[in-house]
Amino acid sequence: MTRRVPAWLAAPAVAGLALLLVYPTICLVALAVTKSSLAKPLNRFTGLANFTGAFASPAFTPSLWKSTIFAVIVAVVTTLLGLGIALLLRHRGGGFGVVGALFLLPLVTAPVLVGVAWKLLLAPVGGGLATVFKAIGLAGFNPLGSDVGAFVVLVVIHVWQWTPFATLIAFAALGVVRPELLESALIDGATAWRSFTTVTWPAIAPSIWAVAVLELVIGFKVFDLLVVITAGGPGFSTSLSPFVIYQTGLRGSFDMGTAAAQTLVFGLVVGAVATVVTTLRARALKADA
Structure with missing residues (x-):
């Protein structure tokens, strides 16, 4: 006999969802359709004027493309690198080990410190890499x-920082692969690549695709590195959407209404790209099943 769980048991979860998701979203929409600043939020209703102003910004629309390109590149590179490194660590046997622990250092370092360290390394005069550049004729x-x-540079630094995360998840996923199946494949004369595609990949594919989606979202929300290393420059070349929204709402005119409109548009772009990736994930997993 199936017993129904009382609906009131879901009350804490519903309250938390309303507090952390529904209420902020309502506030964001309210800001987006009103004349709002830090000093005078929700001053007067403006309809879609803030959205018009958002797209009128010379930096915002290009930033949507740049953010998408950046997020897709770093998601693909970090996922593939993480998987490759995890396979190497598994191949050497044993646990994650000291090497794996040291490899996680970029992941546990504060993004601001990562940005400062890399900016010092890349300084053309007195930087940590200046001698290397000079030695190869690039003084x-x-x-x-x-x-x-x-x-x-931003892509390289982000990949350096977040590849350990992909490696950690991939390493854990590889633990579910049954060794006897790999041994059987080798006995049958399968190559290493054949063993990977027929035995290993079907077992770890759900986890690797999940990593790719997470890395995509992380790539979209990069902000710390921009503030510390490039400040969106030179020009608008590295002005990704989070940085442009920050400048609109918290710098200069403090136009929170336009910043809220930009945030909603950016959220729709992230949702659209994530939907495409999750659809590809579902089809790929269905094909592997």
Whole structure:
């Protein structure tokens, strides 16, 4: 006999959801349709004027594309690197070990400290890498001084910081692969790649796809590195959406209404991209089943 759980038991969860999700969302929408500043929020109703102002910003619309490109690149690279490193760590046998623990250091370091350390390393004069650049004939080389260079630097630093997370999850997922199945595949003459695609990958695919989705979201919300390393420059080349929204609402005119509208638009973009990725994930897992 099936017993029904009393509905009141869900009250704490519903209250927490309303407090942490519903109420902030209502406030955000209210700010987006009103003339609002830090001093005078919800001053007067403006309809869609804030959304028009959001897209009129010379930095916001390009930032949506840049954020999407950045998030997709770092999600793919960190996931693949994390999987590759996890396979190497598993191949050497045993647990995560000292090497694995040291590898996690970038992940547990505060993003602001990561940004400061890399900015000091990349300084063209007196930086930690200045001698290396000089030795290869690039004296005074400043990758942060060009549009493409600054964007690539942010990608490299983000990948360096978040690959350990992908490695940790992938390493744990590899623990569910049954060794006897791998041994049987080797006995049958399967190559290492064949063993991976037929035995290992079907077992770890759900976890790896989950890592990819998480890395995508983390890539969209990068902010600390921008503030510390590039401040959105040079020009608007590294002005990703979170940084542009921050500048709109908390710098200069403190236009919270337009910043709220930009946040809603950015949220829709993130949701759309995440939906595409999760759809691909569902199809891939269905094909592997």
